[in-house]
Amino acid sequence: MAKIIVIGGGPAGAMAAIAAAGQGCEVHLYEKNEKIGKKLYITGKGRCNVTNNCSPEEFLQAVCVNRKFLYSAGYGFTSQDVMDFFEKAGLRLKTERGNRVFPVSDHSSDVIAALNRSMRERGVAVHLDCEVKEILTEEGVQEKTDSGVQELSGASAKKSDSEVQDSDGNSVKKSDSGVQDSDGNSVKKPDSGIQELSGASAKKSDPGVQSSSGTSAKSRKKKDQSGSSRVMGVRLASGEIVCADAVIVATGGISYRTTGSTGDGYRFAQETGHHVTELSPSLVPLEIREDYPKKLQGLSLKNVEVTICDGNRELYSGFGEMMFTHFGVTGPLILTASTVIQKKLREHPLAMKINLKPALDEQQLDARFLREFDAAKNKQIKNVLGNLYPAKLVPVMLERCEIEPDKAVNHIAKAERQKLLEMTRDFPLTVTALRDYNEAVVTRGGVSVKEIQPQTMESRLVRGLYFAGEVLDLDAVTGGYNLQIAWATGYASGMGAAGKLIGDRDKKA
Numbered sequence: 001m002a003k004i005i006v007i008g009g010g011p012a013g014a015m016a017a018i019a020a021a022g023q024g025c026e027v028h029l030y031e032k033n034e035k036i037g038k039k040l041y042i043t044g045k046g047r048c049n050v051t052n053n054c055s056p057e058e059f060l061q062a063v064c065v066n067r068k069f070l071y072s073a074g075y076g077f078t079s080q081d082v083m084d085f086f087e088k089a090g091l092r093l094k095t096e097r098g099n100r101v102f103p104v105s106d107h108s109s110d111v112i113a114a115l116n117r118s119m120r121e122r123g124v125a126v127h128l129d130c131e132v133k134e135i136l137t138e139e140g141v142q143e144k145t146d147s148g149v150q151e152l153s154g155a156s157a158k159k160s161d162s163e164v165q166d167s168d169g170n171s172v173k174k175s176d177s178g179v180q181d182s183d184g185n186s187v188k189k190p191d192s193g194i195q196e197l198s199g200a201s202a203k204k205s206d207p208g209v210q211s212s213s214g215t216s217a218k219s220r221k222k223k224d225q226s227g228s229s230r231v232m233g234v235r236l237a238s239g240e241i242v243c244a245d246a247v248i249v250a251t252g253g254i255s256y257r258t259t260g261s262t263g264d265g266y267r268f269a270q271e272t273g274h275h276v277t278e279l280s281p282s283l284v285p286l287e288i289r290e291d292y293p294k295k296l297q298g299l300s301l302k303n304v305e306v307t308i309c310d311g312n313r314e315l316y317s318g319f320g321e322m323m324f325t326h327f328g329v330t331g332p333l334i335l336t337a338s339t340v341i342q343k344k345l346r347e348h349p350l351a352m353k354i355n356l357k358p359a360l361d362e363q364q365l366d367a368r369f370l371r372e373f374d375a376a377k378n379k380q381i382k383n384v385l386g387n388l389y390p391a392k393l394v395p396v397m398l399e400r401c402e403i404e405p406d407k408a409v410n411h412i413a414k415a416e417r418q419k420l421l422e423m424t425r426d427f428p429l430t431v432t433a434l435r436d437y438n439e440a441v442v443t444r445g446g447v448s449v450k451e452i453q454p455q456t457m458e459s460r461l462v463r464g465l466y467f468a469g470e471v472l473d474l475d476a477v478t479g480g481y482n483l484q485i486a487w488a489t490g491y492a493s494g495m496g497a498a499g500k501l502i503g504d505r506d507k508k509a
Helices: 011-022 038-046 056-061 068-076 079-088 108-121 138-146 217-224 264-271 332-345 362-375 381-387 391-400 414-425 481-508
Strands: 003-007 026-030 063-065 093-096 100-103 125-127 132-137 229-236 241-243 246-249 280-282 286-288 300-310 313-324 328-330 350-355 427-434 442-444 465-467
Touching (some): 011 481, 068 481, 286 332, 313 332, 362 381, 362 414, 465 481
Parallel strands (some): 246 465
Antiparallel strands (some): 093 100, 132 229, 229 241, 300 350, 350 427
């Protein structure tokens, strides 16, 4: 039976394991955390926006980077396929505003439970608390052999006798992963050594980083271009070698590092000769220069229009929801904007304006002001504006328009009313930076898709090595699209690895 190793128990890794096991392969999933789906658990504020109920064409339009690469995977496992999969796995789903799909229960844990059930039903061996430290390739092993290290050879190589846990975390045998000491205390894992962009400034990833075999990724890439190298297996943190016919890397990016996303996949890619593009946080809140957001902290605005410009050039405009925080702004509108403006933002601050009443043109808005003022001529302006703005916003609007809060409405001059009108339609802020990876939904950048087969996610450089999910240089706007990328590429990699191995076996037979 063909043996496949999946590294990472997030959405892409779980789907890859399910797809490959469903084709009759022996599948082992290695997850360094104590359970699968740690990042999935916190997505959508704990509700998990599973996917977006849209057509493949609409999905591809929501992809920000390398859209064409996803054509095959996007049509091969659509959002409808994802919804059908989860419904069959016993998870009831619902579609909300913006075609966002959530579990009916509003609990992300139910999504993870459905993945666990599906893996268990297909016989996937899930190794929890078990960290992979290195991907072994035929070329890398040969280099070690030349240095006096015994060579691996497929059939005769030692298979893992590390004890595994099933997909629900129940012990089958005790894990010998090397990530805990004899007292059961967690051992600190080393940094991945990957360089990335953080917020507004950072360094580019170094494609010439040294691999564990002492060969630079840049030089190894030249050797691997012929496709002669093939994957042999992995080395665990314990030092144990596990052989396999294929390895699927689905380790995620470096956003929300506390969930275990520490960039391991980028290191694996570089060590096996692949190029990792520049990394930066994406779908991330924005920092604002002015102090007004602190006064408005916690205030959510619905049905507003946000526009961000670089001088006279409009970079982004969108309609929806946003929220003020102690450092700036966040929310669906802002997260989507961050994917568009980040390149320019690294060069200099950008101008942002909020239209608080986008459904009204200037004349209609002025008429609304006049109606409110006529109905309360003797009241103080601070008590009247509550009919037009959220209460928390009223003092800020008056301050910015330089109007005394206690001033009677019938003493408000036309010029002052005009200031209010302009501030309502064009509330100005200055964007200075992105927040860091700890607040980013996804990582922009990753393994270059030029080195990946789009139909199967197999490396063009190393046979039997596959990449799926956030580790790839792919990302989309908010709304369930990034999880759809994970499901689609995970499925493509699992089916691709299984199909190739089964096809090779049949040829030999």
